[in-house]
Amino acid sequence: MSDQDKRVAAEAAVKYVKNGMTLGLGSGSTVNWMLQCLSERINEGLQVRGIPSSKKTEKLARELGIPLVDFSTTTHIDLAIDGADEIDGALNLVKGGGGSLVREKVVDACADELIIIADSSKVVSQLGTFPLPVEVLPFGYEVTMKNIERLGGIPVLRRKDKEVFVSDNGNYILDCQFGKIEDALGLHGKLIQLVGVVETGIFAGMVEKVIVARNGQIELTERG
Numbered sequence: 001m002s003d004q005d006k007r008v009a010a011e012a013a014v015k016y017v018k019n020g021m022t023l024g025l026g027s028g029s030t031v032n033w034m035l036q037c038l039s040e041r042i043n044e045g046l047q048v049r050g051i052p053s054s055k056k057t058e059k060l061a062r063e064l065g066i067p068l069v070d071f072s073t074t075t076h077i078d079l080a081i082d083g084a085d086e087i088d089g090a091l092n093l094v095k096g097g098g099g100s101l102v103r104e105k106v107v108d109a110c111a112d113e114l115i116i117i118a119d120s121s122k123v124v125s126q127l128g129t130f131p132l133p134v135e136v137l138p139f140g141y142e143v144t145m146k147n148i149e150r151l152g153g154i155p156v157l158r159r160k161d162k163e164v165f166v167s168d169n170g171n172y173i174l175d176c177q178f179g180k181i182e183d184a185l186g187l188h189g190k191l192i193q194l195v196g197v198v199e200t201g202i203f204a205g206m207v208e209k210v211i212v213a214r215n216g217q218i219e220l221t222e223r224g
């Protein structure tokens with residue numbers, strides 16, 4: 001993991017931002033670098049507006065003077081820029097390490113284009129080393145855990161500072177180990193059908209570009 005590479009990837013992504021765009025603002029430390037780069041361009045005269053995918057992103061964007069727009073007043077996003085926890089060769093992702101997967105998916109899914117930025121530690125040959133975050137309703141979450149176990153997963157209730165982690169939506173996150181994931185969309189399909197599951201951290205078929213920085217050099221992969 002390298003902060004330098006996160007910044008390099010973030011800078012490369014911001015070059016795709018054009019005047020007048022409505023932007024989906026992802027979440028996480030790599031996106032935080034992107035917000036810094038974006039605010040520098042805004043200070044130089046770029047006019048954009050952002051839709052944040054988490055309370056943390058909203059707070060930082062406000063501090064950096066990035067104009068925000070209420071999601072309820074627009075359904076069109078030109079470009080979303082987000083991070084990831086794992087990226088495979090088919091540009092499928094595992095996301096949600098920061099616990100913002102639901103809002104990220106809502107924002108990313110309605111963008112004309114989604115660019116993922118990451119340092120090279122996020123690139124994997126197969127998804128599944130990073131436990132899959134699954135957002136669930138707190139009500140009856142123990143039953144949901146058992147149902148996830150029946151699908152072959154080992155769910156762990158996420159905690160932060162010894163307290164149960166609560167998402168921006170008031171839900172819990174189960175970090176689920178499934179071993180290597182052969183069929184990302186298939187696994188998502190099974191999980192999302194379980195009562196109590198709100199969303200999974202599998203983002204499949206959503207990404208147009210992945211910008212990975214490795215030792216300061218950019219590697220761009222585009223959906224074929």
Ligand SMILES: O=C(CO)[C@H](O)[C@H](O)COP(=O)(O)O
Nearest residue numbers: 028029030083096097098100
């Ligand atoms: O999905 C996410 C948050 O829910 C983040 O995009 C993901 O965890 C990557 O974060 P970072 O850039 O800090 O490694």
